[in-house]
Amino acid sequence: MSNTEEKKLYVQVIKKKENEYEIAGISEDRFLWYRFSDEFCNIKQHKNLLSKTPIKSAIKSIKSINGTRKIAVKLDGNLKREYFDEDGNFCYKDFSLEEIEVCSVRESENEIILTQKIKELESRLNTNNEIKIYEVEKKFVLGKFDKKQNSSEWFASYELECSRHKIIESSQKIEALKFFVIGSVEDWYKVNLTKIGLNNWSEWKKSFLNVFVDKGWTIVRRAYSYKYLNGSLIDYALAKERLCLEAERGSTEITRIQMIVFGLPLEVQVELDREEITTITKLFEELRKVEDLIKKNKILNNSNKKIEYSKGKIDEGKKKQQHQLENLKRPCQMCQTLGWPERYHSPTECRNKELYATKKKINLTEIEENLNERDDFFKIDIDENSLN
Structure with missing residues (x-):
């Protein structure tokens, strides 16, 4: 180890959790490996190693939990002083490192690989364990379609539920759809079974949107004309945003904010700063503040009315008393x-x-x-x- 420029230090890094990495072993020749005690395993304690580009790159490349990488770094003076004693033995903070047999390292690596394989297999089994078609009515978070909803919005939600429950095949989507149509829509479903069959989902989608899409301006009128009358400002804003999305699914957040504010009373609008409100979340925060202010003002107004009423009664009593005194004179x-x-x-x-x-x-x-x-x-x- 006289010539440190030619020597290398080998480090095995393992990912234990998200953003948490440990040093599983350290070696000078890749045959004899040494490990740190549990209190020194966390790689964050090894700042010299973390400053090395190969170590940084290796950490970024490990994606799965328990994934490992073996990295070689140049053994410079700093690393030699940190991980070797005067006699050239591995140590750290004056503690000698425990030697690991090569077979045990291989066993640990094999265990890690086996664990990964098991997880992959479980994932595949879960994927293959698709929801049974007759259970969709209970499992799907979706109401039945009766032509009162926005057809394109509803159909997009149906497809999302299919994806969430791993219903991928065209025949499965078509079979599941029969549990979510009622009224005259059932007649459309039966006709399509005869015309299209169970194998062409794209044709079913096209037919659904062509037959049930609202080509008029009803949804748009409802969205624009919906205004706040009374009750909670937050409830109004949620309902207004839903109507805006039904009218235009791809509408920008700023457009929805403007539509919501437009439907508010003028005295509420003046309390909202247009430059500060750039997100729906921020708008809701400001509406809560205004709502609290309105509640406080109502309490003050009620108390002021009571004070004015009591003052009026006192004034009336004084007038009566004064009138009696004048009569006595x-x-x-x-x-x-x-x-x-x-x-x-x-x-x-x-x-x-x-x-x-x-x-x-x-x-x-x-x-x-x-x-x-x-x-x-x-x-x-x-x-x-x-x-x-």
Whole structure:
């Protein structure tokens, strides 16, 4: 090991988890291998090794868990000082490394390869273990098609569910479709069984979209005219976005944001900053803030109304009290009429009400009698004149 430039250090790296790698062994000649104790296995502790380009490349190339790579790096002075003692023995942080027999290394590699093979086989078995056709109705997260839905949207969802449950063959897709059509759509299904059969999925798709696609403007009108009336702002925004996607599946996020905001009341729109809201998620965050603000303002308005109502009652009481005081300062008109001036009390509390009412009645009767007499006089005078 006198000439370090010609020497190489061999490192075996293993992927334990996502973004977690360990050093399974280290060697000078690829025959004798040494391993670190468990506390020093993590490759992040070996910064000198991590700085080497071959090590970085090897780590990037390992894709599967328990995948391994053996890499040779030039044994420079830094690596020699870090992994060898003065006598040229492998060590790390003053701890001697444990030697691994070649057969054990091969056994461990074989175990890793076997584990990978088993996982691949399990994956294939899971793939082949497709959902049984009669179970699709329970397994699929999809409602039945009755022509009320957006046909292209619904059909795309159906195909996604087929892919998710590993229903790949045309015949399987066509058979499964019969569980999701109702009403007059069932007649279309039966006709297509006769015309197309069970082998041409692309023809079934073309037929479905040609027959049931909405070529009018109903969906577009619904999306544009849908506006917020009351209730939750978030619920409104979710419903509006769904309608926008039904009208135009490929619509941009900015377009959907504008459509949602357009349907909001003006007082809510002014609370939303157009430059800051660049994603639907951000829009929902801002709508939650506005919703909380509206709730707080409603509470304040209700409390203000209560305060105004109580103030009104107090003011009304004060006015009544002031009116009573003013009446006490004036002499009673009823007593004054009856000939007792300078009696100060409220007319409502006067003890001479009945006497005053009687006298008033007598006076009114006298006035009526006088008027009647005068009317008779006028009548006589008119009769005499009429004789002339």
